[in-house]
Amino acid sequence: MTTNPQKESSFISDCIRWSLSGGIGFKIYLVALLAIMGTGLFSYTKQFQEGLIITGMSDIVSWGLYISNFTFFVGVAAAAVMLILPAYMLKDKDMHEVVIIGECVAVGALIMCLMFITVDMGGPFKVWHMIPGIGLFNWPSSILTWDVLVLNGYLALNSLVPLYILYCNYHNRKPVGWKYKPFVFLSIFWAISIHMTTAFLYQGLPARPFWNNPLLGPRFLASAFAAGPAVIMMVLIAIKQWTRYPVNAQIFFKLKRIIVVSAVINLVMLFSEVFKEFYTFTHHSLSAQYLFFGLQGHDSLVPWIWSAIGLNILGTLLFAFDPTKGNPRYLMVAAISLFTGIWIEKGFGLIIPGFVPSPMGEVVDYTPTSNEILITLGVLATGVLVVTLLIKPALAILLKYKETNA
Amino acid sequence: MNSSRKKEGQMKTKKNEKKTTRRSFMKNLSVAAAAGSAGLVTGGCVSLEKTEEMGLKWEEYFKKNYRLMTEEEKGETVARLERLAKLKGDGDIQMSSQGPRENVLYGYAFNISRCKGYMDCVEACVKENNLDRTSKTQYIRLFEMDSGQLDPTTGDGKYHHEVPVENKFYMGVQCYHCENAPCIKACPTKATWREPDGIVVVDYDWCIGCRYCLAACPYWGRRFNWGEPEIPREEMNRKQHYLGNRMRMKGVMEKCTFCVQRTRQGKLPACAEACPTGSRVFGNLLDPDSEIRFILKHKKVFRFKEELGTDPKFWYFID
Ligand code: SF4
Ligand code: SF4
Numbered sequence: 001m002t003t004n005p006q007k008e009s010s011f012i013s014d015c016i017r018w019s020l021s022g023g024i025g026f027k028i029y030l031v032a033l034l035a036i037m038g039t040g041l042f043s044y045t046k047q048f049q050e051g052l053i054i055t056g057m058s059d060i061v062s063w064g065l066y067i068s069n070f071t072f073f074v075g076v077a078a079a080a081v082m083l084i085l086p087a088y089m090l091k092d093k094d095m096h097e098v099v100i101i102g103e104c105v106a107v108g109a110l111i112m113c114l115m116f117i118t119v120d121m122g123g124p125f126k127v128w129h130m131i132p133g134i135g136l137f138n139w140p141s142s143i144l145t146w147d148v149l150v151l152n153g154y155l156a157l158n159s160l161v162p163l164y165i166l167y168c169n170y171h172n173r174k175p176v177g178w179k180y181k182p183f184v185f186l187s188i189f190w191a192i193s194i195h196m197t198t199a200f201l202y203q204g205l206p207a208r209p210f211w212n213n214p215l216l217g218p219r220f221l222a223s224a225f226a227a228g229p230a231v232i233m234m235v236l237i238a239i240k241q242w243t244r245y246p247v248n249a250q251i252f253f254k255l256k257r258i259i260v261v262s263a264v265i266n267l268v269m270l271f272s273e274v275f276k277e278f279y280t281f282t283h284h285s286l287s288a289q290y291l292f293f294g295l296q297g298h299d300s301l302v303p304w305i306w307s308a309i310g311l312n313i314l315g316t317l318l319f320a321f322d323p324t325k326g327n328p329r330y331l332m333v334a335a336i337s338l339f340t341g342i343w344i345e346k347g348f349g350l351i352i353p354g355f356v357p358s359p360m361g362e363v364v365d366y367t368p369t370s371n372e373i374l375i376t377l378g379v380l381a382t383g384v385l386v387v388t389l390l391i392k393p394a395l396a397i398l399l400k401y402k403e404t405n406a
Numbered sequence: 407m408n409s410s411r412k413k414e415g416q417m418k419t420k421k422n423e424k425k426t427t428r429r430s431f432m433k434n435l436s437v438a439a440a441a442g443s444a445g446l447v448t449g450g451c452v453s454l455e456k457t458e459e460m461g462l463k464w465e466e467y468f469k470k471n472y473r474l475m476t477e478e479e480k481g482e483t484v485a486r487l488e489r490l491a492k493l494k495g496d497g498d499i500q501m502s503s504q505g506p507r508e509n510v511l512y513g514y515a516f517n518i519s520r521c522k523g524y525m526d527c528v529e530a531c532v533k534e535n536n537l538d539r540t541s542k543t544q545y546i547r548l549f550e551m552d553s554g555q556l557d558p559t560t561g562d563g564k565y566h567h568e569v570p571v572e573n574k575f576y577m578g579v580q581c582y583h584c585e586n587a588p589c590i591k592a593c594p595t596k597a598t599w600r601e602p603d604g605i606v607v608v609d610y611d612w613c614i615g616c617r618y619c620l621a622a623c624p625y626w627g628r629r630f631n632w633g634e635p636e637i638p639r640e641e642m643n644r645k646q647h648y649l650g651n652r653m654r655m656k657g658v659m660e661k662c663t664f665c666v667q668r669t670r671q672g673k674l675p676a677c678a679e680a681c682p683t684g685s686r687v688f689g690n691l692l693d694p695d696s697e698i699r700f701i702l703k704h705k706k707v708f709r710f711k712e713e714l715g716t717d718p719k720f721w722y723f724i725d
Contacts, residue, residue: 050658052615053541053633062617062630122615122630122657129471129595129612136471136612137597144594144618206714207588207624323485359626361545361559 011170020394033385040378043371044119052122054371061355061366063120065376068347070116072227073109073383074151074198075220075346079228080106080158081191088184094250100394101239102232103162108387109231115379141202143340150194157187166394195220208354210287214296219269220346225262227342229255230315230335235387237328237335245395248260252326256319263316263338270309270345290363291353298356300365305349311341448696459493462486472609472648477503484648491653496639501646504670506603511692512719513522513604514665514678515701516578517685519725523548523569523576523639530680534665535651536643538635545662546580556722558710578686580643580677581606581627581662582710582718598659602720605689607649615657617689624714628661664688691719 020030036177047054057064088094118124129135130148139145161183168175199220202211233255240247277288289295294302315338324330357363368376469475470482480503527545537543545709549561550576558577569576583606590598590606597613600606620628634656646652647667654660665675673679678686689698693723701707705723 042482051633053656055632058630059626059629059632062620117616120616122617122659123613125467126612126614129597129614136474138594138596141591142594142618144592144616148594162673201618205588205592205622207622354621357559359559359624360549360563361561362563 001053009166012406014170014398015393018396019127019389022392029388030385033381033388036381037378037385040375040381043374044378046371047119047375048124052120054369056366056368056372057363058366060358060362060364063351063353063355064366065347065368065372066116066120068351069376069379070113071114071198071351072343072346073116074194075224076228076231077106077109077113077118077154077158078191078195078221078224080230081188082190082229082255083232084184084191084224085188086252086254088181089188092254094248096247097248098232098236098251100162100166100398101235101391103158104387104390104394105228105232105235106158107155107390108383110158111386112379112383112398113151114155115382116376117182119375119379143197143204146197147201148193150190154187154190154194157190159184161187162394166397172401172404192221194208195224196375202354203351207359208287209284210354211350215269215273219266219273222262222266222269223342223346226259226266226316226340227346229259229262230339230342233259233331233335234339235391237332239391239395240272240328243395245399252328252331255372256322256326259335260316260319260337263312263319266342267316286357287353290356291349295357296363298363298365300367301348301352307372308344308349311337312345313341315339315341430673436592442569443665444527447666449493455493459490462490462493466490466611469611471612473596473599480648486631487648487652496642496653497644499646499652501648501652502667502670503648506601506605507670509692510603510690512583512669513689513691513698513702514583514664514720515687515705515707516673516720516722517683517687518577518722520683521548521576521578521685522632522683523565523571523574524682526680526682527677527686531662532675533641534643534662534668534676536637536646536653538631538633538654539638539641540636541632543629543660545637546578549577550574550578556708562645570685575640578677579625579650580720581623581717582625582720583662583664585717585719586715588622588624588714588716589619589628592618594618601649601666603670605666606661607663607666608661609649609658610652610654610658610660613658615659617659619659624711624716625718628659631656631658631660 022030057066080102083095083099086092087099118127121127130137130145132139137145139149161180165175165182196217199217202208203213203216206212233252234245236251236255239245274288274292277285281289286295290298291301291305293299315334315336318330318334318337322330322334352366355366447658466483466486470479472480472483475483484501484503488499488501490496521720523602525548528544528548531537531546532539532544535545547563548565549558549563550565550569551558551561553573553575555561558579561577583600585600585604587600587606590600594616595612595614598606598608598619615630617630620630631654635654637653642653643651645667647663647670648721650663650666665673665677674688675686677687687697687701689696689703691698693699701723703719706725707721707723709718709721
């Protein structure tokens with residue numbers, strides 16, 4: 001991409017400088033994130049030594065907090081497409097201003113996804129067994145291999161396109177359309193595919209009737225397109241609050257519309273699922289019963305799912321009827337409640353009941369251990385840190401570019 | 407799977423560590439040899455063993471998937487594993503890499519009208535297959551059933567009382583060695599596969615511990631090593647097979663292998679041999695004169711969750 005090594009290094013060093021510069025508040029924020037990451041890493045070393053036995057998982061509930069979060073954040077990553085699509089395809093000016101933020105959030109979310117998968121593995125040092133060529137890649141048979149491909153591909157697309165655009169802007173050049181536009185189009189399809197593939201991971205298992213449901217994929221998409229833009233909205237509000245980067249009020253309005261439509265579709269599909277499970281109660285509805293009402297005295301998920309549904313509905317209503325006409329505080333509350341609702345529903349509410357009752361009819365509860373929670377928090381903090389450190393230089397470059405070309 | 411940057415970093419340092427240990431292994435070796443010939447070494451042996459162990463582990467780390475190994479490579483890895491077990495203090499292991507026999511397809515039939523629920527099979531399996539005693543891993547489970555039911559999910563898999571109980575019957579479940587096994591399809595690394603004789607096996611050293619196969623199995627046939635498996639040394643079965651009852655490590659999947667270490671030598675699986683009531687019939691489906699073929703032909707047989715199309719090689723039958 002470059003011919004001039006000096007220019008290259010100044011691009012990198014400037015980006016690093018912009019990433020880390022900030023007031024005392026920002027420094028405290030960074031230190032806090034690093035501290036959470038540190039505890040996470042410490043817990044992980046323990047897990048690494050003793051094995052996954054220090055988690056709450058068992059042969060019956062064999063995926064827990066890690067995979068739940070993985071699933072949810074795939075959705076957040078895919079949601080960047082809700083900015084990319086209008087920005088590049090529909091040539092929406094407002095969206096174009098903030099599309100980079102969506103892409104940074106996607107990169108952060110993907111890094112979290114890959115970390116969640118890694119911490120969930122029994123033999124993380126054996127990952128090379130999966131690399132085609134030196135290992136054995138069970139493609140196309142295993143959906144997990146598809147997921148690996150699409151996630152890494154999406155990560156590459158979402159880092160390289162913005163990198164190219166920013167690099168051009170940094171050197172005060174206009175990015176050349178044909179050099180990146182094809183990849184933008186590709187990333188739009190790719191976003192859908194990461195989500196569908198992740199859904200197929202579960203949907204394709206007849207062993208687990210709770211997942212083996214054709215609505216799973218579409219519902220994944222709908223909830224992702226509600227939760228993802230909600231995250232992006234939270235980030236935008238923070239940017240508006242703490243930086244001089246202009247965030248047009250129109251953007252909030254547009255995001256709000258996307259969120260409301262997706263959230264309503266999500267709720268409709270949720271209702272359709274609930275109807276199917278409970279109107280004609282079959283043997284296969286036991287998982288749903290466990291989730292919503294408890295089974296054989298085991299009901300650890302019941303309070304979670306009902307609060308998730310409550311938050312879901314609350315968030316949707318708050319977005320749909322916004323009396324403040326875009327007050328950031330109000331939107332923040334709405335975004336947080338919708339995001340949390342979908343987080344619980346897509347995470348815990350989707351993964352755990354798939355395992356309960358077990359194929360042999362056993363019912364057990366799963367409770368994550370403190371170690372597991374600390375590791376999860378560590379991964380989340382890493383994601384937040386990545387997003388922060390990416391967005392800051394990106395905005396600085398864009399701002400400079402805009403000012404010189406104003 | 408691309409690990410996060412952090413993990414990659416860790417991996418690199420680990421590799422470097424290993425590289426240096428290998429280099430120092432060579433160095434130590436020559437130093438020790440020199441010192442040894444001078445007859446002056448006292449604690450040298452211990453460190454020599456340590457470096458030998460590191461070297462073997464290093465080679466083990468980079469070996470191929472078992473299925474891709476030549477006969478020679480299979481022999482080498484088996485020899486390394488035997489040596490490593492010895493260095494670890496597990497004694498003299500005899501590990502086999504015996505392949506499938508010609509014209510054999512194993513099948514299993516379980517007589518639900520005869521089984522009395524004594525669980526001798528469970529115990530024999532635990533001993534034969536070196537199953538982890540800490541987590542009380544069992545490949546076989548017995549379900550106590552009320553008459554009028556045929557689905558083990560409705561039975562009691564945790565009964566703890568004197569058997570047999572009147573008006574109850576018993577059903578044993580384990581991996582069914584499906585011909586169309588969802589677990590194999592799911593595995594991202596081809597660490598689990600079906601051998602030509604029908605046994606579904608796991609290459610423990612190749613398994614990355616993602617547990618996708620466990621989620622895919624409709625019969626709960628697989629067990630994961632959440633921690634480091636442990637067995638008292640005196641109870642260890644030292645007649646082992648690479649794909650069977652050799653010692654597993656933490657973070658890998660395992661499952662019933664129809665006692666590959668026994669059956670490939672023409673013996674019965676431990677469970678079938680231990681059963682005092684003769685409810686367990688094991689044999690070669692390709693042999694028209696075998697007992698299992700007789701049962702499939704003349705008894706009322708059924709399989710569990712037939713509707714999933716997994717085509718298990720495990721039948722239940724009624725006298
Ligand atoms: S019973 Fe389960 S573990 Fe055994 S072969 Fe079938 S799917 Fe695989
Ligand atoms: S746990 Fe091991 S055997 Fe099972 S799918 Fe993952 S890599 Fe394959």
